[in-house]
Amino acid sequence: MANIKEQIQEAALEIGFSKIGFARAEPLPNAPLLEWLQNGYHGDMAYMARDPEKRLDPGKVLPGCQTVIATALNYYTPYPTKSNDNQGQISRYAWGKDYHKVIQKKLKKLAAAITLAEPLAKVKVCVDTTPILEKAWAERAGLGWQGKHTNLITRDLGSWVFLGEILTDLVIEPDAPHLDFCGNCNRCIEACPTQAITAPYVVDGSRCIAYLTIETKEPIDKELSEKTGNWIFGCDVCQEVCPWNRFSSTTPEEAFFPRPQVERPLESWMEITDEEFLEEFAGTPLMRAKRKHMAQNAAIAKHNLEK
Template sequence: MKARLVAQAKAEGFTDARVTGPDAIPQAAARLARFVALWRHGQMGWMAERMGRRGDPRALWPAARSVVMLAESYSPAEDPMAVLARRDRGAVSVYAQGRDYHDIVKKRLKRLGRWLIAEAPGAEIKVFVDTAPVMEKPLAEAAGLGWQGKHTNLLGRGLGNWFFLGAIFTTLELPRDAPEREHCGSCTRCLDICPTDAFPAPFELDARRCISYLTIEHKGPVDEALRPKLGNRIYGCDDCLAVCPWNKYAAAAHETRYAARDDLDAPRLADLAALDDAGFRAKFSGSPIKRIGRDRFLRNVLYAIGNSGDPSHLDRVDALTQEADPAVADAARWAAARLRRRT
C-alpha cells in the first residue's frame, strides 16, 4: 500500500512523499513554547494560540495513526537575487510570482486522499496545506523528506530548499520512513546573507527581523532602522534559500502555474505605486499577494521606492502622504524624505 501511495503521489505531481507518525515530533512543543516565550513570533498571535494542538499532532486529531508528508518543487528557472540590483523594480519572493500554491497543492492532496480512501476502505483522512496548526517542517524532517537547516527552512539532499509541503493525516497504519539528519556541516551562507540579521544563532529565527515576516505578516509601520535593509524586497525574501549549496541538487519544478507571471517578474515600482484598491485586487487575483491587501503591499512598495534613490517617484510619493492608512502615509513621508536627500 505504501509503495503504491508514493507512486500515486508522484503521478499526481508531487516531487516526493514520505510517511511518519503523529507522535514523531516530541521535541516540537518545547521548541515552539521557547520561540513564543522569546516573542520571536512577533504579531503572529496564531502561533501562540492553540499551542497544544500545534505542538502535538496527536492533539490535533487523536484518531490519526500516520502522517503522509509530501513535497512539491517550485525551483526557479533563474537567479532570484538578480532583481535586487534593479532598484526601479520590486523583488517578489519566488513562491508568490505565480499561482497561489495553497490552491494547487490542496487540490492535489484531495485527489490523492480520495485515491487512498478508495484503496483502503474505512480509512479516514484530513489534508493540510499551511492553514492549520500543523508543524509541517518537523513532521517532514521526521518523515525523511529533509532537515531544517540553519535558516530554519526545510531542505533535502535531492530537493534543495525550493519546495512546498503538504500533509495527509490518516487513520491508516502505514510503515514509517526513517527521519533525516542534518547535513549543513560548517556552511553558514544562509546566515551570512541575511540583510537584517534575523538569525540569533544557527537553526534559530527571530521573525521580527525577517524580511518575509516584515513584508507579509507585520501590520503597521516597520521599524525605521530596518527599512533601508529591505532594499527593493516588496513581498517576501529568498536570500537565505537562494544561497544554499544544496540547491545544485534541487528537483526541477514541473507545475507550470508556479512559473513567474510576466507582470510579477521584477515589476516596476512606479506601476505598483499607482494601484488603487480595485486595481490591486484585479492584478493579484489568484496570487498569494492578495492576502495582505493593498495598503500593506503599498507600504512595502514605498519603502522600496525610498531605497531606490530615484527622485522621479516624488510626485506620486507626495500624493501618498495623504493616504488614509497611517502606515502607508508614514511610509510615503519616509520615502519622500529619503528621496529629497538624494536630490
C-alpha cells in the same frame, strides 16, 4: 497487489508530488516551539501562539491520528529573482499561482486515492494554515532536513519546495528521519539582511523580511525597514546563498511559472488601485499582503534604493 504504503507512494508521484514520506504521529518535543514563542519570535502572528499543544500533537488535530504523510512539491523556475533594480524583488514562491490552491488540490486527490483503497480511513489534508509544524514532520518523514535558516532542504531539489501533509489514522510503516547536512556552513546566517537568524536553526520571525513585507499589521521599525533593500514581498536571501540550492531543477508545475504582472516598476505598486490589484493578482500569494501593504513596501524599497 502493492501494500498501502506503496499504493500511496505511487499515487503521489502520479499526482505530481516531488517527494513523499511517512512518520509516526508521536507528538513533537515542545521546547523549541515554546521557547520560540516565549522569545516573541512570532511578532504579531497571533495564530502561532494559539494553542501550542495542538501544534505539537497531530492527534489533537485529527483524533486517532497514527501517521503523518508528508509531501514536498518543487516550485523552482529557471529565472533570476529580479530583472532590473527599479523593480522590487518578490520572492520566488509568489511568482505564480497561490501554492495553497495547487497543493490542496493534489492532496485531495491523494486523500481520495487513500480512501478508495481503505474506505474507513480518516484523512485530513493540511497545507500551511493547519496548526502543525510542517517542516519538522517533513524532516521526520525523511524528505530532507531543517537547515540553519529553518527551511526544509532536500538533497536533490534544494529548499525550493512547498510542504503539505495528510494526517491519517492508518498505521503505515514510517520512514527514517533525515540527517542534517548543513555542516559548518553559515552562509544563510551571515547573509540575512536583518539578522533574523539569531542562532543556527532559530529564526526570529518578527525580524524576517517575509514577516515585515507580508504578515505584520504593525508599522515597520525604521532600523529594520532600512535593511529590507528592495524586497517588496517575502525574501529569498537565506535560500539563494545556500549551496544545496545548486541542485535545484525546474518544476514541471506550470502554475508556479512567473506571471508577467509581477514584473513592474516600483512606482506602479504605489499607483495601482484596489480594483486593478484584484484583477491582476487574484489567486496569487500577493493577495495576502493586500494592495496597501504592497504600496508601502514599494515606497520603502524606493527610499532604500535612493539612499
